[in-house]
Amino acid sequence: MPITNKMKIAYASVVLLIQVYLVYAATLYVTPWSAGFLCVLVAAAASAAGALYYIFVVARDNEIVAYNPQTFLEERRRIG
Amino acid sequence: MSQQTTREIINGIRGTKTVPGVCMICPWHCPTENFVKDGRIEYVRGNEYAANRTTRCVKGISSIHSSRDKDRLLYPMKRNSAGVHERISWDQALTEIAGRLKKIKDEFGPESLVSLFHLDSNEMFTHQLFGHLYGSPNLSGHGAACDQDRRLAALSTFAHPLPVKDYANSRFVMLWGADPFGPNEALHENRELLEAMKRGCRLIVVDPNRSRTAEKAHIWLPIKPGTDGALALAIAHRIVETQSYDKSFCDEWVHGLAEFSEHVLSNGYTPQWAEGITGIAKETIIAVADEFAATKPALMDGLKGLVNYTTGLDALRTVFALNVITGNIDGPGNLILKEMSPLGFPLEIPEEEATIPEKPPIAYGMGYPLAPDLPTQLLPKAVLEDDPYPVKALFFHVCNPAMSDPNTRLFEKMMAAVELSVTVDIYMSETAQLSEYVLPEASTYERAEVRESMWAGPQTVLAQPAIAPLGESRPYYEIIKGLAEKMGYGAYFAWDSWEDWARTCTAYLPVPYEELKEKGVWEGELRYRKYNTDGVPTSTGKFEVYSTMFEEMGYHPLPVFNEEHRVKPDADYPFQLVNCKMQYHCGTHTQNNPYLMAIVGENYVEINSLDAARLDVREGDLVEVASPHARATIRVRTSEAVQPGVARVPHGHGFGRRFGSIARGRGTHINPLFETRANPVSGGISFNECKVKITKA
Amino acid sequence: MSQYGFYFDKEKCVGCRACEVACQVWNEAVQTVKWRNVTCLTRGTYPEVAGVNASLACMHCAESPCKKACPRTAISKNEETGAVTVDRTRCVGCMLCLWTCPFGAPQMGEMGRMEKCTFCEERPVGVIKRACEEICPQQAIVSGTIEELILRSKQVAAERLSWDARTEVVLGHEEE
Amino acid sequence: MDKFAYFWSLIIVGGTVFLMGAYRNVFLKLCFIRWINRKIREEGGAKVERLENTPIPEPATIVREAVFQKRIRNRSVFLWLRHCLIFFGFTAIFALDCIYTVFGHYFHHYFDYTYFTSGAGRAFLKAGMELSGAVLLVGLTAALVHRVVYAERERTLVNLNLVLLLWVVTLTGFLTEACRLIGEPDDPFVDCSFVAGPLASALRGIDAPWHALATPIWILHATVTVAFFAYLPFSRFVHIIAAPIGRSITQDGNYGRLKRERVTEGLL
Structure with missing residues (x-):
């Protein structure tokens, strides 16, 4: 299996990390716990959920599912 | 669905028409098929009815370019006093050449005309005009340089x-x-x-x-x-x-x-x-x-x-x-022992009309009575010294001895000394540049041919013109017909289309003409013993x-092994020069071909890696290859496939080429290095009797 | 869905490159760079020299790596013939496909997009030969369904073992 | 919900969408390529180990291919010029923009670093962005005109949406700057913005409520820019990320030649 769950979790964690940092950076411009900041938080949560859903469900890597070495040898054999 | 031939399927796909042809790049004359669509050759391949089925070699398939090559000769030219070739009309060219030939025949006899050709099937017309009618015995192919x-x-x-x-x-x-x-x-x-x-x-x-x-x-x-x-x-x-x-x-x-x-x-x-x-x-x-x-x-x-x-x-x-x-x-x-198919001559010339030459062919005079073809490398000496007898007119058809014969300087002197020199070719080859008249010939896609091919059994190929001739170029039989009319032999060349003489040629074949024309090839039965x-x-x-x-003839009747004429490498010329051919080129016609020049553009000297190391030379360096006779600078190619002490150089390249936009200025002309050496019995050119030394340029 | 592909016989190929030029001539209208490429190798020192020539265009793999590696999903596989072709309108010429292809088949075209062997799409499959196969003087390239080709490679091996005293194992038939 | 809140939520959502696209169209594919190359090496039975899976690209090819774009130059000088304008314009303004936002807006929260905000750096930054913005705009206009007028003859592909998007981004960028300049006539660096300055003075002639419009135009610019970035990996612009990787590794077909040699050597 080329794309292991470990890689997916790694990528997802990077995405979440960036989001957390952006929210922290937003605190410098938007006074915390004000209405605007709440919007930022909601946006962050929504996009985080969307990202996780996308990575683990939508972007099925079925097209890259296990590459069957037997067929690969088949192609090699055709160079007789 | 009826068993469609692959031709019809391809015609269906591309909307083309199939015209059987023949490939004119090398001596094998493989029967081919040209797929034409409104005046343009779309695709070419081998003839599916012939022994080579639909296959073709790399030089053949890439020769499709010569049907569209704008660097081809498009009109007759004559060299003016300043040495520049100017355009002249067909009428003027043929009239002047015919007049000169008549004058030479009266003054020096018919034997003073030498006509050299490579392998074109339309040589039948040369034999009939220059041989039977004009009476010259010196009509020869390129055997001396090839398989004499x-x-x-x-x-x-x-x-x-x-x-x-x-x-x-x-x-x-x-x-x-x-x-x-x-x-x-x-x-x-x-x-x-x-x-x-x-x-x-x-x-x-x-x-x-x-x-x-x-x-x-x-x-x-x-x-x-x-x-x-x-x-x-x-x-x-x-x-x-x-x-x-x-x-x-x-x-x-x-x-x-x-x-x-x-x-x-x-x-x-x-x-x-x-x-x-x-x-x-x-x-x-x-x-x-x-x-x-x-x-x-x-x-x-x-x-x-x-x-x-x-x-x-x-x-x-x-x-x-x-x-x-x-x-x-x-x-x-x-x-x-190949059995030829019963092909006749295209024209009927009554016996009494033919003029019998008094003097023997020039090869006898040169001392090679058994030479199947005229030793072209000895021709310059014979012409300059009127050795057996004076030769005043030279006629070259689709062959480039200036490029392929040894000792090019002597050849140039001959071309200057001779009274009339005519070259018929599809490119402005080196021989054309040296000759007085240059007549453009139509390429193999624009002319008809009836010829025997090289399959083991009797096989006849009927090639037909697929597209109209480029510019003012004419098929060889039209040129000969024009010349014959100007020389007064018009009566025998009275045909209006190529089909007339094609029918007379193929009259004795067991296959009906229409079927031969449709298929393009007829194969007889291969008989053994x-x-x-x-x-x-x-x-x-x-x-x-x-x-x-x-x-x-006074030669040794049994084969011996004597090396008295052999030129062996020695101390100051340590390398044996081998004149070889490239897999991707064959003579002048492939030099202006984009497909082949993309594969290999220039020739090179190939030496073993040990020799290259000893000479401290790397792949691609420029070196100077010098024989006792001349020298040339060329690129090196180190290879393990070459024997140490041997230097292999493909011939047929260079000569400061001027004729094609792709060929111009590429490759090195190696032939001046070879001396004029001939096999004592057959007169064949012994190219490899040549020792060279290689130094860093 | 029958999978077609090429079978290449190295014992027959002499490296004359007629297949390269035939492919160029047949696909002249859409080709800017050679799709089929012949590699000629010589190894060893004189006189123990071994040489081999291989003419490679796309092998139209069953599970083609290039199709999976393309960020634009521009490469698709024809259902009936199994021919792998690139869609020029989607391709952006990033050449990730060449990076992953085991046979180095995708070529960078002059129009800034990837070009590759299309298994002569125009020519009806199974009816007439492909352009390169038709021209090859040595008939070293054979196209057909995978079953036919594997059967053929077994027959060639069997035929060879019948007279070849040295029972040399032929590539890929170890388990038979 | 003031300006900045919207801006930051926009960045978060856009960034995530970008990363999702990058995941599917770049990250997955690169993982697969690395995996298949390792598979080829192990099971391909290639006796030859000479060819690494990710050869180090030589800089010469990269310069010739990426910077000089010899391939487009061979096709036509106009297309080459247009691509260069967009390529250098985009990279320049992107880089300068990053520097400006990082040093300008962000660092001064931590240490008083005013070189870029009000010092001499500001002038360079300003002029640089104006110049690259102008270059990008010219390139994009040429692309738009070309796509509409010449597409069939040049056999290029007409998809206007991307070019239009980037064009709008650049245009709104200049508009926002012009509005800001209208609002602050005594900006010390007005002479550096040789495009926005004259635009501002021109607009000042038209008596529209420029001050009121400043923020909406700024928001529009921000939205369109982030939309562009978010849509990038899903569109043809993924070649901004993928082409440098793919083209530099495959070295203009050389990598293919090495792979074919490896297969041929396996037959020896």
Whole structure:
């Protein structure tokens, strides 16, 4: 299996990390716990959920599912 | 769905029309198919009804470019006093040439016209106009530069000029200096040989260079250059010593076996002696000889690798003798004495009209009575010194001796000295640049041809014009017809389209004309062992291992190995120069081809990596190759396939080319380095009698 | 869905490159760079020299790596013939496909997009030969369904073992 | 919900969408390529190990291919010029923009670093962005005109949406700057913005409520820019990420030649 769950979790964690940092950076411009900041938080949560859903469900890597070495040898054999 | 031919399917896909043709790049003349769509050749391939089926070699398939090449000659030209070729009209060109030819004939006799051609089938018209009507005996192909020795050896042994090979049924094939898988691509023979090898046929290759054929061979004998004759005689010694030749066949069909055996045994041509000369272990020689004698059917053949040395003729005579004494001749899987198809001449010329030349062909005067073709490399000397007799007119058709013959400086002097020089070609070749008149010929896509092809059995190819001639170029038969009318022989050339003379040519073929025109090729039945019925046309009625023809002419009737004319590398010229051919090029016509020039654009000198290291030269460096005669700068290519001490240079390139936008200025002309050396009997050009030294440029 | 592909016989190929030029001539209208490429190799020192030639265009793999590696999903596989072709309108010429192709088949075209062997789409499959197969003087390239080709490679091996005293194992038939 | 809140939520959502696209169209594919190359090496039975899976690209090819774009130059000088304008314009303004936002808006929260906000750096930054913005705009206009007028003859592909998007981004960028300049006539660096300055003075002639419009135009610019970045990996612009990786590794077809040699050597 080329794309292991470990890689997916790694990528997802990077995405979440960036989001957390952006929210922290937003605190410098938007006074915390004000209405605007709440919007930022909601946006962050929504996009985080969307990202996780996308990575683990939508972007099925079925097209890259296990590459069957037997067929690969088949192609090699055709160079007789 | 009826069994559609592949032609119709392709026509359906591309909306093209199929016109059968013939390929004019190399001597094999493979029957082809051109797919035409509104005046443009869309696709080309081999003729599916012919032996080569739909296959074509790389030079053939890429020759589609010459049907659209804007660098081709498009109008007749004449060299003015300043030496520049100006455009003239066809009428003016033909009238002036005809007038000059008449004047030369009256003054010096018809023999003073020499007409050289490469291989074009329309030479029939040259023979009829210049030969029968004009009366010149000096009409010659390019045999001197190619296979003169092989033709003479075959004539003396089988009384047949051009034996071909039936690989399909063979069990043992031994090739001396021949490279069918490389430059001398022989289409259907390649496929048959490979399929035979798949069924267990043994392939032995004798070649100093690891050629493409040597790559596929079971045994490759890396012989020292020019010593093939010694190896052949050693094999003959082994076969004669162990009496493993075909006794019954020899008694009935071979003349002079006793003298041949006594000659081989007494002169000590033992494998031990050959080992010293050729560098091949005597055990290998003995093993190969025994295997050759034991395996039936077998065949041995040799080509360029042998004929480029003065020892080549005798080597080939021995090789053909080996074929004969082991009974491997004209049977399935042997050398086949090709049976020609019954093609007539295109024009009927009554006997009394033909003028009989008084003087003999110029080759006799040069001292080579047995030369099948005129030794073109000796022509410059003969012309400049009026040696046998004065030669005033030179006629070149699709051949480029200025490029391919040795000693180019002497050739240039001849072209300046001669009164009339005419070149008919599709490109402004080097010979055209030196000649006074240049007439543009239509390429193989724009002209018709009726010719015998090189398949083992009788095979006729009827090629038809697929597109209109480019510019003002004309097919060769139209040029000859125009010239004949101007010379007053118009009556015999009274046809209006090429179909008329094509019908007279193919009148005796068993196939109806329409069917031949539709298919483009007719293949007769390949008969084996024709000598049983038709006998052997030699003076003794048998295959001659002891050649009576040579004996009459005062030459040694039995093949020997003498190296007196050999030019061996020495201290200050350490390299043996080998004039070879490239797999991707064949003469002048492929130089302006974008497909081939993209694969290999320029020629190079190929030397072994050890020699390159010793000369401290790397791949791609410029070096100077100097022979005692001349020098040239060229790029190096280091390779493991070349024997140390040998420098291989493909010929046919360079000469400060000016004729094509793609060919201009590319490649190095190597021919000035070769001296004018000829095989003492056949007059063939011995290119490789040349030693060179290589220094960093 | 039958999978077609090429079978290449190295014992027959002499490296004459006629297949390259035939492909160029047949696909002249859409080709800017050679799709089929012949590699000629010689190894060893004189006179022990070994040489081999291989003519490679796309092998039209069953599970083609290039199709999976393309960020634009521009490469698609024809259902009936199994031919792998590139869609020029989607391709942006990033050449990730060449990075992953085991046979180095995708070529960078002059129009800034990837071009590759299309298994002569125009020519009806199974009816007539492909352009390169038709021209090859040695008939070293054979196209057909995978079953035919594997059967053929077994027959060639069997035929060879029947007379070849040395029972040399032929590539890929170890388990038979 | 003031300006900045919207801006930051926009960045978060856009960034995530970008990363999701990058995941599917770049990250997955690169993982697969690395995996298949390792598979080829192990099971391909290639006796030859000479060819690494990710050869180090030589800089010469990269310069020739990426910077000089010899391939487009061979096709036509106009297309080459247009691509260069967009390529250098985009990279320049992107880089300068990053520097400006990082040093300008962000660092001064931590240490008083005014070189870029009001010092001499500000002038360079300003002029640089104006120049690259102008270059990008010219390139994009040429692309738009070309796509509409010449597409059939040049056999290029007409998809206007991307070019239009980037064009709008650049245009709104200049508009926002012009509005800001209208709002602050005594900006010390007005002479550096040789495009926005004259635009501002021109607009000042038209008596529209420029001050009121400043923020909406700023928001529009921000939205369109982030939309562009978010849509990038899903569109043809993924070649901004993928082409440098793919083209530099495959070295203009050289990598293919090495792979074919490896397969041929396996046959020896």
